[in-house]
Amino acid sequence: MNPAVRPILLATSNPAKAAKLRWLLDGLPFSPEDLSTHQQVQLPDETGGSFAAIARLKAEAASAAFGGLVLASDGGVIIPALGAAWEPLRTGRAAGPGATDADKAHHLLRLMQGLTGPDRMVQWYEAVALADRGALVAAWEAAETRGQLTESYDPANAKAGFWVDSLWLFPKLGRRYVDLTSAELEAADGTWMALRTAVQVWAGGRKS
Numbered sequence: 001m002n003p004a005v006r007p008i009l010l011a012t013s014n015p016a017k018a019a020k021l022r023w024l025l026d027g028l029p030f031s032p033e034d035l036s037t038h039q040q041v042q043l044p045d046e047t048g049g050s051f052a053a054i055a056r057l058k059a060e061a062a063s064a065a066f067g068g069l070v071l072a073s074d075g076g077v078i079i080p081a082l083g084a085a086w087e088p089l090r091t092g093r094a095a096g097p098g099a100t101d102a103d104k105a106h107h108l109l110r111l112m113q114g115l116t117g118p119d120r121m122v123q124w125y126e127a128v129a130l131a132d133r134g135a136l137v138a139a140w141e142a143a144e145t146r147g148q149l150t151e152s153y154d155p156a157n158a159k160a161g162f163w164v165d166s167l168w169l170f171p172k173l174g175r176r177y178v179d180l181t182s183a184e185l186e187a188a189d190g191t192w193m194a195l196r197t198a199v200q201v202w203a204g205g206r207k208s
Helices: 015-024 051-066 080-085 101-111 182-188 190-207
Strands: 006-010 030-034 069-078 121-132 135-149 168-170
Touching: 006 015, 006 051, 015 030, 015 069, 015 190, 051 069, 051 121, 051 135, 121 190, 135 190, 182 190
Parallel strands: 006 030, 006 069
Antiparallel strands: 069 121, 121 135, 135 168
């Protein structure tokens, strides 16, 4: 391996999230490694009080065990119309332990029953943290992606790991997240695009 290229562990067991993290690093002097190849690294419980705190907790703990660079993230869907009935920090756990992607989707759709139009509008928030040997190096947050939840879930079109994508409609495009091309997603998914820009700018600043 080129000595200028550093290994970096992606602190997630979610294949869809791992793909997003790899995309953030695309073109940078890092060699991403999957969590499954490092059994000594165990992610901590998500006990932080914010997405940023949870991402940092995971990055710092995993990097201490890994002994090097780790990239971690935490995110969830914000649904203003549900108020206290929906906790964004528990997006992936709201349907209970052991819930499948389909279980999670149907649980959210039940909560949304009776809501129409603007009340189905949602926003995606994501926090990303980079740590090295147990210490935070950098962190970023974004919440630029907005859409509307559909009223049905089609498992045939669902992407493993990102179950919300199959419910997420971009009204201006008239199509769901999972149906968009890569080019369309780069324009529509503002949250991850903002994070990618921030990571790339940070990496560029380190080299200058």
